[in-house]
Amino acid sequence: MTAxxxxxxxxxxxxxxxxxxxxxxxxxxxxxxxGDENGTIHGVERVVHPGAPTLPGLEVSRQAAxxxxxxxxxxxxxxxxxxxxVLLALPAGGQGPARFGAVAAPFVAxxxxxxxEVASYTITGxxxxxxxxxxxxxxxxxxxxxxxxxxxxxxxxxELLADQKLSQAHQLAATIHEAVASGLxxxxxxxxxxxxxxxxxxxxxxxxxxxxxxxxxxxxxxxGPSAPGPQTPGAPGRPGGQQPYPSGPGEPxxxxxxxxxxxxxxxxxxxxxxxxxxxxxPPPAAPASEPGRPARPVAGDATGWSMEERLYxxxxxxxxxxxxxxxxxxxAVDFADSRMxxxxxxxxxxxxxxxxxxxxxxxxAARARHGQLVSQAREVLDRDVAQLVAxxxxxxxxxxxxxxxxxxxxxHAYRVPMEIPMALRLGDLHLPEADRIRIPMLxxxxxxxxxxxxxxxxxxxxxxxxxxxxxxRLGLETAVSHAARLLAVYPAxxxxxxxxxxxxxxxxxxxxxxQSGVLAAPPAQGAAGAADVLARLTQRVDLVQMALRGGAxxxxxxxxxxxxxxxxxxxxxxxxxxxxxxQLRYLADEGPAVGVHLMMVADREESxxxxxxxxxxxxxxxxxTPVADDHLADPWVGHAWTYEPSLVPPGSQVLQQVLAQVAxxxxxxxR
Numbered sequence: 001m002t003a004x005x006x007x008x009x010x011x012x013x014x015x016x017x018x019x020x021x022x023x024x025x026x027x028x029x030x031x032x033x034x035g036d037e038n039g040t041i042h043g044v045e046r047v048v049h050p051g052a053p054t055l056p057g058l059e060v061s062r063q064a065a066x067x068x069x070x071x072x073x074x075x076x077x078x079x080x081x082x083x084x085x086v087l088l089a090l091p092a093g094g095q096g097p098a099r100f101g102a103v104a105a106p107f108v109a110x111x112x113x114x115x116x117e118v119a120s121y122t123i124t125g126x127x128x129x130x131x132x133x134x135x136x137x138x139x140x141x142x143x144x145x146x147x148x149x150x151x152x153x154x155x156x157x158x159e160l161l162a163d164q165k166l167s168q169a170h171q172l173a174a175t176i177h178e179a180v181a182s183g184l185x186x187x188x189x190x191x192x193x194x195x196x197x198x199x200x201x202x203x204x205x206x207x208x209x210x211x212x213x214x215x216x217x218x219x220x221x222x223x224g225p226s227a228p229g230p231q232t233p234g235a236p237g238r239p240g241g242q243q244p245y246p247s248g249p250g251e252p253x254x255x256x257x258x259x260x261x262x263x264x265x266x267x268x269x270x271x272x273x274x275x276x277x278x279x280x281x282p283p284p285a286a287p288a289s290e291p292g293r294p295a296r297p298v299a300g301d302a303t304g305w306s307m308e309e310r311l312y313x314x315x316x317x318x319x320x321x322x323x324x325x326x327x328x329x330x331x332a333v334d335f336a337d338s339r340m341x342x343x344x345x346x347x348x349x350x351x352x353x354x355x356x357x358x359x360x361x362x363x364x365a366a367r368a369r370h371g372q373l374v375s376q377a378r379e380v381l382d383r384d385v386a387q388l389v390a391x392x393x394x395x396x397x398x399x400x401x402x403x404x405x406x407x408x409x410x411x412h413a414y415r416v417p418m419e420i421p422m423a424l425r426l427g428d429l430h431l432p433e434a435d436r437i438r439i440p441m442l443x444x445x446x447x448x449x450x451x452x453x454x455x456x457x458x459x460x461x462x463x464x465x466x467x468x469x470x471x472x473r474l475g476l477e478t479a480v481s482h483a484a485r486l487l488a489v490y491p492a493x494x495x496x497x498x499x500x501x502x503x504x505x506x507x508x509x510x511x512x513x514x515q516s517g518v519l520a521a522p523p524a525q526g527a528a529g530a531a532d533v534l535a536r537l538t539q540r541v542d543l544v545q546m547a548l549r550g551g552a553x554x555x556x557x558x559x560x561x562x563x564x565x566x567x568x569x570x571x572x573x574x575x576x577x578x579x580x581x582x583q584l585r586y587l588a589d590e591g592p593a594v595g596v597h598l599m600m601v602a603d604r605e606e607s608x609x610x611x612x613x614x615x616x617x618x619x620x621x622x623x624x625t626p627v628a629d630d631h632l633a634d635p636w637v638g639h640a641w642t643y644e645p646s647l648v649p650p651g652s653q654v655l656q657q658v659l660a661q662v663a664x665x666x667x668x669x670x671r
């Protein structure tokens with residue numbers, strides 16, 4: 001099975017003789033550098049390129065082409081070489097695009113000699129760069145691995161080679177471009193334009209500005225039906241599945257020779273015995289309804305092995321798009337504000353313009369320019385948001401139950417799943433400048449952090465209208481909604497919920513869980529009940545940790561519940577002492593790694609009496625709110641995202657229907 005890499009990921013290489021396939025939307029130069037343990041290139045003789053296409057264990061094409069196959073024999077690479085960096089560059093001389101941001105994202109794949117893929121990588125996030133290190137083959141403890149790099153260089157080949165400590169970087173870059181220029185007429189033309197391309201890196205949407213590098217983590221995640229077969233991002237398919245193939249080790253000398261062109265047509269560089277096509281891309285977007293307008297969005301047009309993964313990546317892409325276009329709008333407004341202030345200061349600094357019509361005219365002109373700049377920025381934002389709204393309208397109905405709102409019809413066709421989904425929806429996110437669009441807040445499963453449902457007055461944007469009792473009720477209802485989702489998306493018997501309700505104040509909100517029979521036991525009440533539940537879960541964490549660390553997971557006691565465990569704690573800190581708080585801290589810190597998760601429903605201010613003892617617990621949990629609140633921030637531009645919890649619509653029976661099926665499946669599983 002092919003490993004679809006993202007930037008920074010690595011994968012072991014099963015054999016030494018390989019091919020590296022490159023597909024791009026325009027002719028590119030392909031080469032490789034041989035570096036030591038630190039990646040340093042010791043001389044131009046350690047660079048294979050069109051002017052010097054062969055080195056021990058490596059062979060590349062002699063010309064620029066839209067498609068390449070690089071032959072690699074790692075057993076023949078000198079022992080002093082620890083890194084083989086595969087580089088791509090745009091030809092110099094103005095005969096094509098000057099930056100990778102103007103063409104489709106290049107695709108590279110490592111295959112064996114039979115054409116079976118080992119790993120692939122779509123190089124996303126490139127803009128002004130004209131050269132890029134695509135992949136890196138490196139030694140690690142006597143074995144070879146491949147790493148997706150994607151490091152671009154706006155300064156082209158010279159900057160790339162200089163970054164690898166080659167002293168003759170500029171001279172070698174000029175030599176390479178001269179060699180390419182001499183054979184450019186024999187280059188393979190770019191494939192014909194296909195339907196509007198999919199968005200492999202969940203970057204900028206059609207109609208939006210260019211996207212930047214994909215961030216490594218989601219701000220809300222500190223970390224459906226399945227389509228058959230893996231879906232790997234790749235280049236547009238070529239007629240007949242043929243690809244260019246220069247001769248390599250073990251191939252006849254004629255294999256890499258171009259065939260004669262027919263009637264002046266393009267030269268065919270395809271290997272006569274290789275007919276494997278490039279991996280199919282995700283479903284293409286539907287054609288635009290009118291020329292010049294963005295393509296109509298399609299649900300699942302991102303990359304992924306299954307429809308579920310493609311939809312997850314598409315939602316993530318929508319989140320990035322909204323973050324970027326809003327950041328651009330805010331930056332434009334800030335620029336307009338600062339420019340107007342500067343122009344007004346200049347007017348006021350001149351005594352001659354402080355009075356009379358001249359000063360008034362200058363001030364009016366400054367305000368007019370400010371209004372024009374803000375208006376232009378708003379037009380761009382509205383255009384991008386409209387495209388996102390159109391995409392949300394097709395994506396939302398297509399989401400699987402784990403990603404869908406409670407009012408989505410998919411819940412009415414709910415069946416207990418056989419597999420754990422990759423993520424769970426905990427609510428929606430939006431920004432004040434784009435209130436029309438709601439982005440699903442998806443968090444990966446299994447949970448890597450517990451949740452703190454903040455029932456305090458500060459949790460509400462309009463907290464003055466909700467008293468403390470109402471906020472506590474809303475907080476517990478939110479916790480019940482999240483717990484019901486977790487129960488619903490796990491297979492029967494693989495998720496267990498415990499509840500601590502010391503004073504019994506949450507009986508009404510907990511009724512859906514308690515009456516359906518999905519709880520492991522009735523909600524624990526009083527200090528003794530809380531202590532019993534905490535002791536049992538703490539002991540479970542200890543036992544599983546010892547078994548895993550001792551390498552004996554089968555040595556767990558008979559009857560130990562190995563399913564994922566969720567503890568809901570209501571009305572904290574009532575009924576809890578210092579010892580209980582330390583146990584909660586232990587579960588929050590050590591529990592997720594062994595399948596024990598914590599969900600606190602508490603008011604931070606009411607819990608302040610525990611002082612420093614509570615701070616680590618507060619920091620280790622993901623804070624959510626039962627009402628709309630702008631407390632979540634993304635890690636790139638620091639937007640304050642407004643979070644809205646995913647709650648059951650008033651009067652709906654969907655929660656009871658879903659929990660009834662979960663309880664029935666659990667009873668059947670227990671038998």
